[in-house]
Amino acid sequence: MGNVFMARAIELSVENVRSGRGGPFGAVIVKDGSIVAEGANQVTASNDPTAHAEVIAIREACRKLGIFELKDCELYTSCEPCPMCLGAIYWARLSRLYFASVAADASQAGFDDSFIYNEFARPYSERGIPMVQMMREEALAGFRAWQEQSNKTLY
8 A cells, every 4th residue: 555655755756847846856644544645845936945845745734634743644755854854754753754765866866965964963163054052041941931831732
């Protein structure tokens, strides 16, 4: 059955390129053997660098199901997720991830995200986008407020 879902993710990736809407990435989210949501890369079409296929599919699945955790869902994606999408997948708490092509395949096609992984190991000040920590003590007020809030929704 999974082959059907992966075939759909791959089909979305090819259709997306041929339509001129975006890059060669497609994703579907499945719950109880049925597709809940689909996504295709929309970065250039929407001028949104976060509009990757996986993120689009996660947003749509959460909207349709009325939840922010997809614990009972699986994600099928045409390519191994980038660091941003992998983070979104973990935050969505999907039960399983299936992918077709790998990051090296994407890199050969011009979609190389290895520089992002390399950035994680570098000190903040030496990254491609220098990062400067400031006002930590003041910012801790937000965490204290969260810890004191009695009616919060944990996630």
